[in-house]
Amino acid sequence: MANPVLLNNIDHKDLHVQTGRGAMFGDNVMSALTFPSEFRDIQACYPIVFRKADDGNFEAHALFGFQEGENLFLGMHGWEAPYVPLTIERQPFLIGTNGTELMVHVDLENPRISSSDGERVFLPHGGTTEYLERVNSTLLAIHQGLQQSRGFMAALLEYHLLESFAFDIELDDGSQYRLAGFYTINEERLSALAGAVLERLNRAGYLQPIYMVIAAMSNFRTLIERKNRVHAAQC
Template sequence: MSNPVLLNNVQHKNLRIITKRGAEYGDNVMFALTFPSEFRTLQAHYPIVFRKSDDGTSFEPVALFGLQEGENLFLTGDGWDATDLPLLIERQPFLIGRNGEELMMHVDMDSPRVSGSEGEAVFLPHGGSSGYLERMNSVLLAIHQGIQGTAGFVDALKEHNLLESFVVDIELDSGAQGRLSGFYTIHEERLAALDGAALERLHKTGYLQAIYMVVASMSNFRVLIDRKNRADAASR
């Protein structure tokens, strides 16, 4: 459960946020939602795939961290083993709220990251915003803008029938086997068959680059399986 409250420099003047990464802080998740504007950064580390939205009517892009529910293969004893975090992970425990059309910053007071003595100060002693809080404001704004842009991107993929389901059969060095399913990726043959007009429209909207970032990211499945093998060997 979460307990989001409106952030303010009176009630939360001593608030600090633990920014270390670990399962104890809720980072043991298989994936996080992402959006086209951060694909270029994330494709260097994670497979970017799509899942059906909760209502089943559309698709959502996600960055994969593991091969099964509750697994994050980027977590180590030293933290998160990648130089770039998805913004939906970095923003924790802050959330976007609304007051009419105005965006408001909320904080989940039940998050294990919330502290009164450890971590990054949210406010300065005189009540102003700390550098950390300013960064989180920027992160939340980028998330808001990114999510707004996702619908058009997904609509374009659906218009050109560019999404296909896939499965990954996994055999570990130990002989253990598994299968990843339930996700979607870019249908490369249909992409290659698009005519010049369709490609131009995708390019002008910025969607074509995002599509190729998704395609490039699929090579990171080898990285995930290598990480899974190391984790499996360490647990034996």
């Protein structure tokens, strides 16, 4: 169970974080939350899909596998992609708020936590390390990206640009899998939008990430190739 606490240089003066990648660190996840300002980097590696969160709102995810607990980008030597999504990169840290003040929390139950191995969080005399400075920048980017994502999602819903889809795959050995419960951009409705609407989306900075989502769909081929390799190695 997670145990997030406010980070401070007194209680956590000897805190270290192991930054390797692997299932032992909790990286065996099917997807990770992302946001429009990250889509350019995400679409270079992963499909971008949408799904409904527990609160009923839509959120964007980078997809790593076809079933829960499956990350096809985890290999013997770590994460096998040039870009790791920020919501994965930030672990075991979280951002919280106290009014308008942003505050860094750390999950002390996260398997990355150590008292001696990995990156030191604080300097011996209490100052912040370069590692923690990078974490702070990552958390701020996530916070701002998710804030900006609200308007983006509202625009997609306003113009009915989201559609549910099911993705069926058949592996080389005949095994079949179905991916369901996700949404993508309806390209037909996008193409039918009036010029004034497209201009509005472009001025808001939403048109480029929309096309990034469409381009990222080609990464399903990469997922299938990786699934074939993993499945063949297990047989």
